[in-house]
Amino acid sequence: SQQGEEDPQALSIQEGENATMNCSYKTSINNLQWYRQNSGRGLVHLILIRSNEREKHSGRLRVTLDTSKKSSSLLITASRAADTASYFCATVPGSSYKLIFGSGTRLLVRP
Amino acid sequence: DVKVTQSSRYLVKRTGEKVFLECVQDMDHENMFWYRQDPGLGLRLIYFSYDVKMKEKGDIPEGYSVSREKKERFSLILESASTNQTSMYLCASSPGLAGGAGELFFGEGSRLTVL
Numbered sequence: 286s287q288q289g290e291e292d293p294q295a296l297s298i299q300e301g302e303n304a305t306m307n308c309s310y311k312t313s314i315n316n317l318q319w320y321r322q323n324s325g326r327g328l329v330h331l332i333l334i335r336s337n338e339r340e341k342h343s344g345r346l347r348v349t350l351d352t353s354k355k356s357s358s359l360l361i362t363a364s365r366a367a368d369t370a371s372y373f374c375a376t377v378p379g380s381s382y383k384l385i386f387g388s389g390t391r392l393l394v395r396p
Numbered sequence: 397d398v399k400v401t402q403s404s405r406y407l408v409k410r411t412g413e414k415v416f417l418e419c420v421q422d423m424d425h426e427n428m429f430w431y432r433q434d435p436g437l438g439l440r441l442i443y444f445s446y447d448v449k450m451k452e453k454g455d456i457p458e459g460y461s462v463s464r465e466k467k468e469r470f471s472l473i474l475e476s477a478s479t480n481q482t483s484m485y486l487c488a489s490s491p492g493l494a495g496g497a498g499e500l501f502f503g504e505g506s507r508l509t510v511l
Contacts, residue, residue, distance in 0.1 A: 382452075
């Protein structure tokens with residue numbers, strides 16, 4: 286079962302622009318996490334936001350969480366060509382040990 | 397830095413072969429996971445383990461088994477490989493976290509092709 290669904294599936298922007306990706310999920314969560322994956326590589330954790338938090342920042346990343354709408358967004362500001370990657374949200378239902386991933390957003394940042 | 401090492405980056409096997417995918421982590425993490433990743437389907441959880449000799453089925457355990465004899469090592473076994481098991485396999489580990497899973501640390505992945 287897929288808990289998180291990202292939107293859009295693909296995004297192409299110019300270097301310097303901001304990139305926004307959205308994630309919707311279905312059931313109550315303990316936390317929500319965002320990961321990045323360069324082509325053919327493993328995933329790298331970016332940020333974790335807990336269910337009682339509304340916004341979190343890490344460098345050029347800003348994540349928001351709206352539990353009433355069961356949605357989250359990831360904003361990358363002042364994008365760089367090196368940000369080109371796939372981005373996944375992952376949710377932790379309840380007190381589970383499991384992370385359930387969405388199908389990802391492919392981001393292309395054009396130089 | 398946490399390191400999760402998967403034994404093989406690329407494997408080619410024949411239908412019916414037994415396949416072992418090995419994963420080792422060096423940070424004394426309690427939890428370990430095996431996912432498979434297919435285009436358009438994201439990552440799907442096959443099995444996970446929250447302690448030595450403990451395992452739980454994920455969302456797609458059919459055709460797979462796992463072994464965790466030591467805390468640092470989590471093996472995924474395909475008893476009789478089939479072509480629909482051609483995929484990227486990702487191992488991950490995480491520390492125990494009260495109240496739910498925390499950050500996962502992933503290996504680089506093992507791309508398996510079954511002919």
